[in-house]
Amino acid sequence: MDTVIIDGLAFALPLLIIAIGGIYSERSGITNLALEGLMGVGAFCGALAVVLTQNSVPTQSIASFGIAMLCAVLGSSLYAMLHAVVCIRFKANQVISGVVINILAMALTGFLTSQINAAVFGQPSSKFVLGVLTRYTVPGLSEIPVIGAIFKGVYPFQILIVVVAIVAWYVLYKTRYGMRLRACGDNPHAVDAAGIDVARVRFGAVVISGALAGIGGMSFAYSISANFSTSIFSGYGYLAIAALIFGSWKIVPTLGACLLFGFARSGGYMVSGMLALPSAFSDLIMILPYLLTMVLLIFFSKNNNPPRALGEVYDKGKR
Amino acid sequence: MKTKKILTDKKQAMLVPLIAIVASLIVGALAIWLVGKDPVEAYHALLQGSGILPKQSYAAYKGMLTDFMSFLNALTPMIFTSLAVTVAFKAGLFNIGVSGQMLVAGFMATILVGYSDLSSFVAKPLVILIGMVCGALVGALIGYLKYRFNINEVVSSIMINYIVQYVISFCINMFYIDTVSRQSRAVSQAASLTLKSVEAFGYKMDVPLGIILAVIVTCLVKVVLDRTKLGYEIKTVGANRQAAQYAGIRVGRTLVIAMLLSGALAGLAGVTLYLGLNGSIQPRVLSSYGYDGIAVSLLGNATPFGGMAAAGLVTIITKGATYMRSIAGVPQEMAALITGLMLLFSACGAYIHYLMNTVKRRQQEKEIARGAKRTVDSKQKEEA
Numbered sequence: 158m159d160t161v162i163i164d165g166l167a168f169a170l171p172l173l174i175i176a177i178g179g180i181y182s183e184r185s186g187i188t189n190l191a192l193e194g195l196m197g198v199g200a201f202c203g204a205l206a207v208v209l210t211q212n213s214v215p216t217q218s219i220a221s222f223g224i225a226m227l228c229a230v231l232g233s234s235l236y237a238m239l240h241a242v243v244c245i246r247f248k249a250n251q252v253i254s255g256v257v258i259n260i261l262a263m264a265l266t267g268f269l270t271s272q273i274n275a276a277v278f279g280q281p282s283s284k285f286v287l288g289v290l291t292r293y294t295v296p297g298l299s300e301i302p303v304i305g306a307i308f309k310g311v312y313p314f315q316i317l318i319v320v321v322a323i324v325a326w327y328v329l330y331k332t333r334y335g336m337r338l339r340a341c342g343d344n345p346h347a348v349d350a351a352g353i354d355v356a357r358v359r360f361g362a363v364v365i366s367g368a369l370a371g372i373g374g375m376s377f378a379y380s381i382s383a384n385f386s387t388s389i390f391s392g393y394g395y396l397a398i399a400a401l402i403f404g405s406w407k408i409v410p411t412l413g414a415c416l417l418f419g420f421a422r423s424g425g426y427m428v429s430g431m432l433a434l435p436s437a438f439s440d441l442i443m444i445l446p447y448l449l450t451m452v453l454l455i456f457f458s459k460n461n462n463p464p465r466a467l468g469e470v471y472d473k474g475k476r
Numbered sequence: 477m478k479t480k481k482i483l484t485d486k487k488q489a490m491l492v493p494l495i496a497i498v499a500s501l502i503v504g505a506l507a508i509w510l511v512g513k514d515p516v517e518a519y520h521a522l523l524q525g526s527g528i529l530p531k532q533s534y535a536a537y538k539g540m541l542t543d544f545m546s547f548l549n550a551l552t553p554m555i556f557t558s559l560a561v562t563v564a565f566k567a568g569l570f571n572i573g574v575s576g577q578m579l580v581a582g583f584m585a586t587i588l589v590g591y592s593d594l595s596s597f598v599a600k601p602l603v604i605l606i607g608m609v610c611g612a613l614v615g616a617l618i619g620y621l622k623y624r625f626n627i628n629e630v631v632s633s634i635m636i637n638y639i640v641q642y643v644i645s646f647c648i649n650m651f652y653i654d655t656v657s658r659q660s661r662a663v664s665q666a667a668s669l670t671l672k673s674v675e676a677f678g679y680k681m682d683v684p685l686g687i688i689l690a691v692i693v694t695c696l697v698k699v700v701l702d703r704t705k706l707g708y709e710i711k712t713v714g715a716n717r718q719a720a721q722y723a724g725i726r727v728g729r730t731l732v733i734a735m736l737l738s739g740a741l742a743g744l745a746g747v748t749l750y751l752g753l754n755g756s757i758q759p760r761v762l763s764s765y766g767y768d769g770i771a772v773s774l775l776g777n778a779t780p781f782g783g784m785a786a787a788g789l790v791t792i793i794t795k796g797a798t799y800m801r802s803i804a805g806v807p808q809e810m811a812a813l814i815t816g817l818m819l820l821f822s823a824c825g826a827y828i829h830y831l832m833n834t835v836k837r838r839q840q841e842k843e844i845a846r847g848a849k850r851t852v853d854s855k856q857k858e859e860a
């Protein structure tokens with residue numbers, strides 16, 4: 158039972174932070190299918206920083222973790238600016254821009270990884286090895302039955318994600334900036350009439366979504382894959398999009414959707430482990446979260462409210 | 477009266493992808509030069525690798541035709557995925573599930589026909605038919621979920637992609653695995669849409685039958701979209717759903733039909749990939765053709781023939797990459813990078829349109845101003 162909660166959270170939280178990134182972008186009116194690419198670029202930059210500094214900073218230390226997260230956030234924010242510029246300044250179709258950004262991210266990181274490995278380390282390899290991050294257990298709290306598992310085997314990035322997620326929730330719902338951001342997604346003309354630059358707000362929102370996706374990507378690189386290679390582009394970003402649409406573009410319901418994905422996944426693995434099924438059956442277990450989502454969507458999609466101006470290029474002259 | 481040449485809309489639509497292509501090739505050349513290789517040699521090698529220009533030397537039984545046939549073989553699924561995306565796009569839908577639809581079609585055709593001992597005259601048409609039907613069913617399901625339950629097609633497609641990928645992986649691992657290649661067992665030659673090692677003109681080559689079908693289907697899609705009531709309805713729904721409704725078009729039905737058509741085209745892509753180019757299915761892997769199709773369709777202005785041309789271009793780059801590496805020493809990932817840039821630049825097409833339209837409008841305004849001045853001048857003359 159404990160492993161279900163531990164592994165479920167370790168999967169759900171990175172997914173959540175990517176999804177919150179998506180919520181920021183989409184609530185401001187910019188469709189963001191680029192989350193997958195942003196996440197990957199974040200992981201690439203973070204992993205690169207870890208590998209480059211490994212001689213002076215030990216890879217498993219908190220300092221190395223901090224450097225990795227910082228570089229992941231910076232790298233993916235920078236890359237998100239590309240999406241922002243293409244969508245806002247160049248008025249491109251946002252869905253298409255997102256898909257293209259993903260394709261480019263995979264090509265770019267794959268290319269750079271092998272180039273850097275060859276040039277800096279002199280060995281032809283297509284991945285940066287990170288190793289799984291050390292897990293921590295909170296003494297005392299982890300002794301509580303059932304709920305205690307939340308405090309057992311916690312990755313450092315999980316704590317970071319919880320803090321960032323709470324801040325992100327506060328900013329989006331309780332500050333003036335957050336209100337303007339949400340208004341940009343529903344009625345950009347009103348925001349413009351109030352004397353606020355819609356393009357600037359949206360640009361900021363897309364960059365924030367990049368930063369948050371970077372945290373998520375680096376977390377996946379640190380836990381599930383334990384290295385960076387282009388195999389990290391395995392659809393977590395798209396899954397985050399599914400979670401946020403499922404959560405109707407609101408942070409708290411999206412948390413629920415992410416937890417559902419996480420627990421269905423870890424629970425499925427536990428069941429297949431208990432029944433000692435052949436490994437092929439794990440594929441069947443893997444469909445659980447997706448199947449569950451489909452079924453729930455059939456019941457709940459009627460009251461799905463996307464931001465009203467989502468995906469529309471803002472045109473001042475249009476009414 | 478002299479007027480400056482103003483580009484027509486159609487010419488302008490063609491110009492934007494061209495600008496994107498040239499720009500990306502220039503940036504690509506720059507990147508190749510930065511790695512310390514010769515860009516001209518690299519691009520030359522790309523064309524050689526896809527059998528468009530002759531190589532210096534060939535192995536026995538191999539020639540330019542061999543390379544060109546294998547290029548066509550890789551091109552066929554790309555044309556179909558691009559068409560699938562285009563049709564959905566015209567209806568204002570975004571078919572991100574092409575890969576999943578391809579996989580279902582390829583898998584069903586493989587187990588129903590690929591492992592049977594039907595003769596090739598029965599098997600090949602049957603493969604195509606099953607592929608189309610299976611792809612269409614999955615596509616229609618996504619359309620139906622959208623219409624009946626208001627489920628965003630992007631989400632349902634992603635979910636279905638995952639479900640399909642894992643279920644089929646399970647089936648292959650349990651029942652159809654080839655223990656050596658770790659893929660599904662190869663399909664019979666009778667069912668394969670690519671004729672393997674055909675000897676002609678002194679060469680041995682793989683002849684893709686699907687390419688003929690791809691050309692025919694592209695023409696058909698063009699006719700359906702531009703010349704039929706259904707095509708008109710699809711485009712109207714895509715342009716403005718409410719206007720379509722007020723015009724008496726049954727929007728829901730049109731959406732489902734558009735997804736059904738899109739799925740059928742994706743199904744064709746699936747059979748030409750899994751029972752043609754590859755001949756087997758790798759479990760747990762979704763083909764990247766689905767995502768590439770989105771981008772290729774865009775590069776081709778979301779038109780059937782434009783998509784075909786764009787598919788050709790992208791396939792030249794991916795197909796020639798291996799030869800480029802061996803001849804010019806340029807890393808293979810460079811090809812993916814150039815393709816990515818090409819797509820990024822063409823995504824900015826709207827901006828290029830916008831710039832061109834601004835120039836156009838300024839010219840027209842000048843014309844009007846000049847015209848107005850002339851009338852004023854002539855009036856003054858009359859008065860004088």
